[in-house]
Amino acid sequence: MSLPKVSEVVIRKRKSIAEVKAKRSVQVKNQQVKAKQAKGRKKNFKRIEEFVIQNRAKNEDSKRLEKIVKKAKSAKVNLSKKAIAKAAEPKEKYVATGLPVVFAVRLLPMNGTCAETRKALLRLRLWGLNTGAFVRLDERNQKLLNKVSPYVAWGTPTNKTIRELVVKRGTGRIEGKRVPITDNALIEKELGDKNIICLDDIIHEISTSGDHFNDANNFLWPFKLAKPAEVKRAVKVKNPKTLNVGGDKGDEINTLIGAIN
Template identity: 40%
Template sequence: MVAKAPTAVPESVLKKRRTSEKIAAERAAAAVKAKAARKITKKEYVKRAETYAAEYRAAARNTVEAKRAARAEGKFYVPAGAKVVFVVRIRGINGLAPKVRKILQLLRLRQIHNGVFVKLNYATLRMLQRVEPYITYGYPNLKTTRELIYKRGFGKVGSRPKGWSRLPLSDNRVIEQSLSKHGIICMEDLIHEIHTVGPAFKQANNFLWPFKLNSPKGGFSKKGKLIHVCEGGEAGNRGELMDAFVRKML
């Protein structure tokens, strides 16, 4: 019985096979390298979170000590003014004046129950006062800021010609890809920048998509949304009571 000669493999097939093997080897090496880099990055995440936690505890302790010292001297302790407010739109588009509509657009409050962080200064305060009948706002504490970003936070990724993408903040890499040049690489960095109004607050706040909140549990006040909060309504500055209002809408 005559043995069959081995079938010759075309050179194009061999070339494609070698290319596929090379690509597979490069991908495997890249995966190993990426895994090692992620392990180092995770340690950095933990380190930064611990640093911020220590900073928050120190700030709270300093406030308590300042109050005690003022009380011992028979004086009053006046804390520093708020640097940031959280604004929620509570009314729709009916009867909107052109200037009010423009201000709400500048604040990125295009829909009812949208919420945004706003840095407090003279210009933004005048804008908020101008649209007070359509919004409610107040000073969020650290817990409220953290819950908003963790539970309702979405990132604005992309560019204007191609359009923006609204991505959930379920992975720190989403934040790192957009804000790493500003030193923000994880959720705790983003929370710290917003809460303390850091030097990259504008970029961090612009990265956050306007928060889409629910209707408040239990509904709005019986006096209605047209009445100022000081008179038992919903509109206007709530101050420190904003935390409870936001938690009803999460």
Template identity: 35%
Template sequence: MDGEQSGLSALPHVSETVLKRRKTLREVKEARTKARNAQRSFRSGTKQEKFKYPETFVRAERHKQKDEIRLHRGKTRQRKSIKVPEGQKLAFVIRIRGASGMEQSVRKVLQHLRLHKSYTGCFIKLSKQSLELLRVVEPYVTWGYPDLKITRDLVMKRGHAMVDGRRMALSDNAFIEKQLGEAGIICMEDLIHEIFAVGRRFRSASQFLWPFKLTAPKEGFRRITKPFREKGDTGNRGEAINALLRQMI
């Protein structure tokens, strides 16, 4: 009993004023937390529209007119003028511009290529048909010929699978064999080889991969409104795509 009394007497004395202040601060903190949570739930439940200046609509309309003129001129060209580069079968396409003022047919091609957002990319098989599509979306994408190392780095570091519309990690070879075993692809190396060599099962392999999510290049772009051949960024950049992808992986 004496020990208990000595222990209680050893406790520091806290005045009633300090206790009231602590209680008040605790109540204020709880009220602020509730208000913050309520504000977050309100913002997530309501879609806030950003104010747009008139210049934004004018700029978008100009982009749309440029697309319409460019596509009209492209239709007048002979299809035979499109030639697949000799010795090249594979291309990697990156979307580098947004959708402001985009013409409807351009939007459809980007959706067909599964390039729904900026800084997403995908592998495509080079053919006259695919080159026609790339010509349609040229002001919004850049593309080129990836080498084996970049192809492997893309699949290993940024690769994800698309299974039933869901994005899933390429966890192990067993997972790949389960999804692509019928196509003769049973491991990561098989998948990389089928993509790079553009084999008979290329379509299955490329559709199996979720569009690659990349980061903005460390050195930035020069001019995304100009073609690469005019010291810009859009269009075909050949093997220079590998240097760009090293910055974006």
């Protein structure tokens, strides 16, 4: 049985459709390549622009730190022999109990910060955005806070604020890991030799700036907090430092903590 013959008209029509499809396929591929190239160029332009902005911000940050250093130098007076002797004492002796305790919160990203500012943030344990930590306000830490003031807000927390932070957000550092404080036995195991055996003991050491403040504070992992409503605008501002959200807030820090805890 012979197969039915296909007319020449149908063959030409099929060939024409195949050619149209082939041309269309080539056109689509060309359009995709062009779109990809245009997108790549757009990304490159954006990266260059961002680089310029960040470089400018770093220069501004370096100048800001230079002003702080110059201001500190100009404020110096002739030291008495007693003051010189005190300055020469070992650092261990300098760390005294009873110094004020502040709570510091990092509110802005490190974009455009110079190396010295980043180092100060790390020393304050504020390496993450919207993280907070207790800081004993000695001379060294005051200088560090001044360096990072555009990015960090700090102030004096009340006993109520300290308790709410530790109870709600407190986690412990155990063998270099963040561990939820679910049992006082964890605290006693890590800090029992310092007579700190429960959460209340940690809160007491922090709030009174006690003899074992450093032990209690270093046991606590930096607190993860929510982003304040007024800081959310920072993502829409080219230079978020202009928001002036940082610096010494005094007692107002308690209101801020209440909003983000």
